[in-house]
Amino acid sequence: MARSAKAAVIGCGVTGISTVSHIVNDDRYTANIQLDMYDNEVMAGKGPAYQRDSGHLLINIPSGEMYLDDDGSDYIQWLEANDYPAVRYTSREQFGEYTRDKMESLVRDNENVHFIPGMVEDVRFDSGTGQFKLTADGMDKVYDFVFLTMGMLRYSDPYSLEGEEGYIQDPYPVEEVLDDLEGETGIIGSGLSAIDCARFLLLGNKKERVFIFSRSGEMPSVRGAHADIRLQYFTKGTLCSLVENDEIPLSSLKQLFMREMEANGIDHSLLWRRTGDTIQDLKYDMAHPEAVGRLHHLIMALNPIFSEVFQYLSRTDKRKFMKEYHPLIDENHSPMPKEAAEKLVEWAEDGRLVIVDGMENVAAGDRFSIRTDEGENYRIDTLINATGPVKDIEKDMNGLIGALHDHQLIGRNEFGGIMVDRRRNVISPNVGTLKGMFALGGLTVGADYMSTSVWILIQNTKKLAGQFYDQLT
Ligand SMILES: Cc1cc2nc3c(=O)[nH]c(=O)nc-3n(C[C@H](O)[C@H](O)[C@H](O)COP(=O)(O)OP(=O)(O)OC[C@H]3O[C@@H](n4cnc5c(N)ncnc54)[C@H](O)[C@@H]3O)c2cc1C
Incomplete structure (x- = not known):
């Protein structure tokens, strides 16, 4: 007992x-x-x-x-x-x-x-x-x-705006916090929380138009079709055999990942499919559900294994991984439903959703003044922080x-x-x-x-x- x-x-x-x-x-x-x-x-x-x-x-x-x-x-x-x-x-x-x-x-x-x-x-x-x-x-x-x-x-506060009038530090629950917002409204961030805020404001006609500001402008990809993935290379067995001095080199992981992509009929170029134009990227994913779905399902299939092997990377390899490869995995890890993407595209084309990338700085004053790396300036009355924790x-x-x-x-x-x-x-x-x-x-x-x-x-x-x-x- x-x-x-x-x-x-x-x-x-x-x-x-x-x-x-x-x-x-x-x-x-x-x-x-x-x-x-x-x-x-x-x-x-x-x-x-x-x-x-x-x-x-x-x-x-x-x-x-x-x-x-x-x-x-x-x-x-x-x-x-x-x-x-x-x-x-x-x-x-x-x-x-x-x-x-x-x-x-x-x-x-x-x-x-x-x-x-x-x-x-x-x-x-x-x-x-x-x-x-x-x-x-x-x-x-x-x-x-x-x-x-x-x-x-x-919740993070990347521009140190907490306490400024018109600034919403944490948007949840949206039904309470975003119900009655003043004037021109912007959202900081372009991840799943930003999409939540945009959906609530535009679907419920709380706002005629909203802006989404972020550094990259990149959104999660759009969930592709279901795919059966058979892991042949990136398996627990192979990974265990690679452990030496209690570490696994990142270069070996990369090699296994690439071989697994090939074995499952996934073109490497899919990892670099982003153009920088958010709406065009969403449309690409919607037009290629089979190919994109295979990549998503491969990443999901590898997730539990990767979550374990991450502990076997040296600090240097972890840093390199986070800088060079994580963004590519991240884009494909938690895709949004197609229904959500269709709405975003529709709103962007109708001018109801304005996606601004290259966000550099925010100055608080009578209104928020948002500057981009191309020298554009946007004046916003209510700014919602959707940058996550x-x-x-x-x-x-x-x-x-x-x-x-x-x-x-x-x-x-x-x-x-x-x-x-x-x-x-x-x-x-x-x-x-x-x-x-x-x-x-x-x-x-x-x-x-x-x-x-x-x-x-x-x-x-x-x-x-x-x-x-x-x-x-
Ligand atoms: C907006 C949003 C949407 C998401 N959507 C999805 C989705 O669709 N699908 C999906 O798979 N994942 C989604 N996720 C991921 C989500 O993180 C997980 O699904 C899951 O909810 C995490 O659960 P958790 O128990 O680890 O943390 P939490 O759900 O955050 O629960 C932690 C709990 O700990 C409590 N707590 C904290 N400090 C203390 C304390 N000192 N004493 C007592 N209690 C304390 C908190 O009150 C909280 O209830 C989403 C995340 C967010 C933020």
Whole structure:
């Protein structure tokens, strides 16, 4: 029988819920294991991505690939059981209802699983007992294990505009925050969040016209057709054979990747298909769904393996990878639904959406003045920040991250988030590897390459539950 253990799960988004679900559904689960799940009442069971918000905000992964259980049809079945149409891309709000439902049934069906509403303010480590003292709502509780599943760091503020009148630092929930905006409106960023904002403002006719400003102007690609990919070269087996002195050289990874592209009939030039003209690039993807779909599915098939091998690259290779190859993978990693791309093209052609690249600077004043590298100047009344979260923990020193950093329980990873080992045990600069503390999700972006989509998070939480049981025995 496993020894008794008390575990705290800090953060009840997809990662926290799925970690608990894998722990309680494991054969080794016994009544000796107590699990306390912490989050605030509004976010619990959903996290910021799937909270109550506009129905125009869609999941970017087909419904059949978004699920929390081992059963791939779980979300579809839930939609049908709840009289929602099982469409290919549901609203994110509906997915949030599903995940909240999952969390509630975990708590209801397992008397040792508890939800404790409230944010965790502090965690201290006692190296004598190996236990953690957690503070929430001014109360202390002691745990043998702590899971940091707290999601992303704070929203970034790349032009230091927070607090300026007319500046919206974080656009979510859009239905509340973007409902009644003054004058000419611009969005900073051109990723999935920027698309959310544009869709909400234009589909709901909240605005006649919006601007999207960014450095590159590049948007995620458009999801192509389904493709069956058979991995022959970039396999775990081959990669293991390449490990020497605990490292894998980037040059070998590149070679395997290129061979895998060829073996799956994907032209290398697809990686460099972008022209710099955003709308033309979206149209290209829509006109070549088969070819683009093969590339997307290859990247998705490689994602779990790549997420593991990333830990075997030297620092120099990681830096080179992030600079030279990551942007190419990133463009093809989280594609937008075709329906979303069609609308963007339509709005751009009607002049309702103006995409401005080469953004260089913003000056605040009566209005925001946005300058591009070509010397153009745009005057905007309301500016929405859709640039996403920071990756550097030193830019998020409020709250629990700041407290953990202050106690030297967590350390900064230069590639984002915190230092963890290959088992996702947190590495403390003071104490060393903390066998009882795990992290996964937004906090481990520097270790788990491209691993914040639901389908990959749930694969990683399964491994995490396994690591937990390994520590218990
Ligand atoms: C706008 C948006 C849209 C997205 N759309 C998709 C999509 O369509 N498909 C997809 O696969 N992925 C999508 N993602 C990726 C998304 O990150 C993951 O799907 C997933 O939601 C991440 O889950 P998580 O549990 O790791 O983090 P989160 O969902 O961020 O959950 C972390 C939780 O921790 C809580 N927390 C933080 N600090 C504390 C504390 N001190 N004490 C207690 N609780 C705390 C937070 O309140 C939060 O509820 C999207 C992300 C965003 C931001």
